Amino acid sequence: MATKSGNNLAQMREQLAALQQQIEAAExxxxxxxxxxxxxxxxxxxLTPDDLVRKRTRGPNRKAAHPVEPKYLDPKTGATWSGRGREPVWIKGKNRERFLIEK
Structure with missing residues (x-):
C-alpha cells in the first residue's frame, strides 16, 4: 500500500542519487x-615532482648546536651543568649562586 508521500520520498531519493552522480562526475x-x-x-x-616537495629545513642558516661551557659545578661529585635544559637533581630547588663556577 503505497502512499503519495511514499512515492514522493522514493522520487526524491532517486533525484538525490542522480545529483550525487552529477557531483561526482563534475569533481x-x-x-x-x-x-x-x-x-x-x-x-x-x-619541473619534476621532486621540485614540488618541500625540503624540510630547520630554518634559515641554522647552525649546528655547539657545546656550551658549564656554568654550575656540583662540589661533591664534580658534575657540571650549563644552565640549559632540565635542572640536575643536585641543583634543583637550591640557591644556584653557591654552585656557580668562578672564572
Missing part, C-alpha cells in the same frame, strides 16, 4: 583539468 572533471594544468605548468618550467 572528477575538475580534477582532470587541474592535473592537466599542473602538467602544463611543470612542462613550461621544466
Amino acid at each position: 572528477n572533471e575538475g580534477r582532470v583539468k587541474a592535473i592537466e594544468q599542473i602538467h602544463s605548468i611543470m612542462d613550461e618550467y621544466n
Whole structure:
C-alpha cells in the first residue's frame, strides 16, 4: 500500500542519487583539468615532482648546536651543568649562586 508521500520520498531519493552522480562526475572533471594544468605548468618550467616537495629545513642558516661551557659545578661529585635544559637533581630547588663556577 503505497502512499503519495511514499512515492514522493522514493522520487526524491532517486533525484538525490542522480545529483550525487552529477557531483561526482563534475569533481572528477575538475580534477582532470587541474592535473592537466599542473602538467602544463611543470612542462613550461621544466619541473619534476621532486621540485614540488618541500625540503624540510630547520630554518634559515641554522647552525649546528655547539657545546656550551658549564656554568654550575656540583662540589661533591664534580658534575657540571650549563644552565640549559632540565635542572640536575643536585641543583634543583637550591640557591644556584653557591654552585656557580668562578672564572
